[in-house]
Every structure is written in C-alpha cells, then in structure tokens.
Amino acid sequence: MYTAKVMEHFANPRNMGEIENASGVGTVGNAKCGDIMRMYLDIDDEGIIRDVKFKTFGCGAAVATSSMATELVKGKTIQEALQVTNKAVMEALDGLPPVKVHCSLLAEEAIHAALWDYAQKRGIQIEGLSQPKSDISEEEHVEQY
Numbered sequence: 001m002y003t004a005k006v007m008e009h010f011a012n013p014r015n016m017g018e019i020e021n022a023s024g025v026g027t028v029g030n031a032k033c034g035d036i037m038r039m040y041l042d043i044d045d046e047g048i049i050r051d052v053k054f055k056t057f058g059c060g061a062a063v064a065t066s067s068m069a070t071e072l073v074k075g076k077t078i079q080e081a082l083q084v085t086n087k088a089v090m091e092a093l094d095g096l097p098p099v100k101v102h103c104s105l106l107a108e109e110a111i112h113a114a115l116w117d118y119a120q121k122r123g124i125q126i127e128g129l130s131q132p133k134s135d136i137s138e139e140e141h142v143e144q145y
C-alpha cells in the first residue's frame with residue numbers, strides 16, 4: 001500500500017521535534033480524521049529557512065509527509081518554500097494512496113501557516129501567501145486525485 005520512501009520516512013522521521021523561539025509556528029488539523037500537524041520554522045534575516053521541525057499527532061502518512069516536507073523546505077528561501085505543494089511532497093515520496101492525499105495537504109498547509117505566523121510577527125507580507133486554513137478538511141474536495 002505504501003511506497004518504500006513513505007515507510008522509510010515513517011520509521012525514521014527527519015526533523016521531528018520543536019524549535020524554541022521559532023520565527024514562525026503553524027498548526028493545522030483535519031476535523032474529519034482528527035489529525036494535527038505543527039511546523040516550526042527558523043528563518044534568518046536573509047529570509048532563508050535555516051531550521052525546521054515538526055510535531056505530528058496523526059497517521060503514518062501524515063508523519064511521512066511532514067518529514068519529507070521539512071526536508072524539502074530546509075535551506076530554502078520563503079518563496080521556494082511556498083512552491084512545496086502537497087503534490088511536490090507526494091512526488092518526493094513516490095506517491096500516496098488516494099485515501100491518504102489529504103494527509104499531504106496537512107503538510108503543505110502547516111508550512112503556509114508557519115510562514116503566515118512569521119509574516120504576522122514581523123509585520124510583513126509574503127507574496128503569494130494568503131491566510132491558511134486551520135482545518136484542511138474544508139478544501140479536500142478540490143485536491144482529490
């Protein structure tokens with residue numbers, strides 16, 4: 001059912017934990033399955049994501065997608081991190097079963113929520129970023145593959 005990469009990231013998640021005094025923290029959930037994901041970003045003055053950590057209270061696919069998402073945004077600029085869509089995360093994991101697509105949406109939205117928090121704290125606007133949803137189950141119908 002799961003690809004080798006999904007299993008590997010689930011068994012050995014990268015960047016699990018939290019960052020004290022993070023530049024931005026985002027928490028999103030899915031009211032339908034009850035899973036929650038929290039992302040912490042450490043962003044330097046040049047707008048580079050120096051560190052990223054996550055905590056996921058959820059299914060194995062949510063853990064694997066969080067882990068892969070942190071790998072994909074680490075060391076990137078804010079604009080590059082915005083390109084890390086749930087599709088990009090799924091591709092990097094060699095795919096997810098259709099019923100688990102929503103888990104990868106949590107990862108995308110958690111990154112956006114953390115960037116949003118960062119922008120709010122600094123009083124800046126990030127081009128292309130609109131206020132994220134805290135409950136991603138509202139938009140699931142758009143993202144079915």
Ligand code: FES
Binds near residue numbers: 030034059060106
């Ligand atoms: Fe909902 Fe995976 S089952 S996040």
